[in-house]
Amino acid sequence: MIGVGVIGAGYWGPKHARNFAELPGSCLAVVADLDEHRLTGMRERHTSLRTTTDYREVLVSPDVDAVVVATPASTHGRLAREALLAGKHVLVEKPIAISSRDAEDLIELAELSGRVLMVGHTFLYHPAVRALHDLVQRGELGEIYYAHAQRLNLGLFQRDINVLWDLVPHDLSILMYVLGTNPVAVAAHGCAYVQAHIEDVGYVDLKFPNRVRAQIHVSWLDPNKVRRLTIVGSQKMVVYDDVETLEKLRIYDRGVDAPPHTDTFGEFQLSYRYGDITIPSLPSTEPLRLECEHFLECIATGHAPLTDGWHGLQVVRVLESAQASLRDSSAALPLLHTDPHLVVSGGR
Numbered sequence: 522m523i524g525v526g527v528i529g530a531g532y533w534g535p536k537h538a539r540n541f542a543e544l545p546g547s548c549l550a551v552v553a554d555l556d557e558h559r560l561t562g563m564r565e566r567h568t569s570l571r572t573t574t575d576y577r578e579v580l581v582s583p584d585v586d587a588v589v590v591a592t593p594a595s596t597h598g599r600l601a602r603e604a605l606l607a608g609k610h611v612l613v614e615k616p617i618a619i620s621s622r623d624a625e626d627l628i629e630l631a632e633l634s635g636r637v638l639m640v641g642h643t644f645l646y647h648p649a650v651r652a653l654h655d656l657v658q659r660g661e662l663g664e665i666y667y668a669h670a671q672r673l674n675l676g677l678f679q680r681d682i683n684v685l686w687d688l689v690p691h692d693l694s695i696l697m698y699v700l701g702t703n704p705v706a707v708a709a710h711g712c713a714y715v716q717a718h719i720e721d722v723g724y725v726d727l728k729f730p731n732r733v734r735a736q737i738h739v740s741w742l743d744p745n746k747v748r749r750l751t752i753v754g755s756q757k758m759v760v761y762d763d764v765e766t767l768e769k770l771r772i773y774d775r776g777v778d779a780p781p782h783t784d785t786f787g788e789f790q791l792s793y794r795y796g797d798i799t800i801p802s803l804p805s806t807e808p809l810r811l812e813c814e815h816f817l818e819c820i821a822t823g824h825a826p827l828t829d830g831w832h833g834l835q836v837v838r839v840l841e842s843a844q845a846s847l848r849d850s851s852a853a854l855p856l857l858h859t860d861p862h863l864v865v866s867g868g869r
């Protein structure tokens with residue numbers, strides 16, 4: 522039985538706590554938050570739960586083998602570091618840290634201490650994203666042309682990071698996993714409308730190898746909740762709509778074929794294909810449950826997680842360059858330090 526301590530009981534931490542309390546291989550030992558009101562709520566949900574306003578109590582608890590860090594992004598690097606130094610396995614929320622130097626430091630510490638370091642890129646455990654990955658990797662869409670992602674809503678405004686650091690990790694980690702490669706260049710622009718100097722609307726333009734392009738539009742300032750990813754290939758196109766309750770993936774057997782060669786303008790005719798739309802049935806398991814199970818499995822087996830520190834680091838490197846582009850009038854910046862082959866664990 523793996524004892525789990527959770528640091529941060531705001532919106533997301535309690536979901537980790539619920540899963541580790543329910544999973545057969547773990548028990549929820551203690552929850553920490555600076556805010557006593559949050560802890561009262563946790564004790565109401567989990568009777569006899571130990572709680573504390575001092576996260577250091579979690580780190581010294583002998584019944585805690587693993588720590589979840591679900592605090593604001595700017596604290597991830599420091600808290601994850603302290604947890605690893607205390608000899609705990611760590612599941613840290615996304616982004617792994619807000620600098621690549623901190624992320625590298627965490628990877629090194631985890632390797633030296635032989636502890637599992639995993640990042641909460643939850644969507645990589647989503648059955649729809651797994652299915653999307655398989656479709657693309659099997660070549661069912663043909664040659665991939667481009668992808669377009671939107672993640673929009675009204676809120677939740679963060680105070681310590683802008684919308685790029687908050688929401689882009691989701692779509693970026695999905696794209697890197699599904700395409701099986703990392704981007705080679707990034708450009709970004711955005712605007713800060715509500716809070717001074719904290720962009721609430723952002724656009725990221727990514728170049729992947731083999732002419733694949735992707736755009737990610739994120740916003741905390743939109744009337745509608747949109748979570749949609751479209752991938753267009755030479756054979757088929759697919760739309761992943763995470764707001765749909767049941768029909769999250771739609772595969773369109775649609776495309777355009779150009780004639781191989783024509784001598785005259787009159788002979789040149791594009792042929793459009795309008796085939797079937799397939800909606801695969803997907804398991805409805807909660808992605809966070811699968812992520813928590815995977816973390817426990819990795820602790821038990823010593824295997825590297827799918828979303829290990831290296832994967833988290835690649836995401837942070839792209840975000841750092843996107844941030845630099847944002848400050849530099851949206852200049853396109855090459856990603857010299859992201860290894861196109863190092864996407865998820867096992868690629869090292």
Ligand SMILES: NC(=O)c1ccc[n+]([C@@H]2O[C@H](COP(=O)([O-])OP(=O)(O)OC[C@H]3O[C@@H](n4cnc5c(N)ncnc54)[C@H](O)[C@@H]3O)[C@@H](O)[C@H]2O)c1
Nearest residue numbers: 529530531532533534553554555576591592594614615643
């Ligand atoms: N993977 C996902 O799909 C997903 C979804 C939502 C949020 N998140 C991530 O989860 C993290 C938390 O997000 P949230 O929406 O729950 O934020 P939140 O602001 O609702 O909660 C953060 C909590 O951390 C507590 N906290 C801050 N510093 C602390 C410290 N030193 N010790 C103990 N408690 C401390 C705060 O009091 C607060 O209750 C963020 O990193 C966010 O990116 C991930």
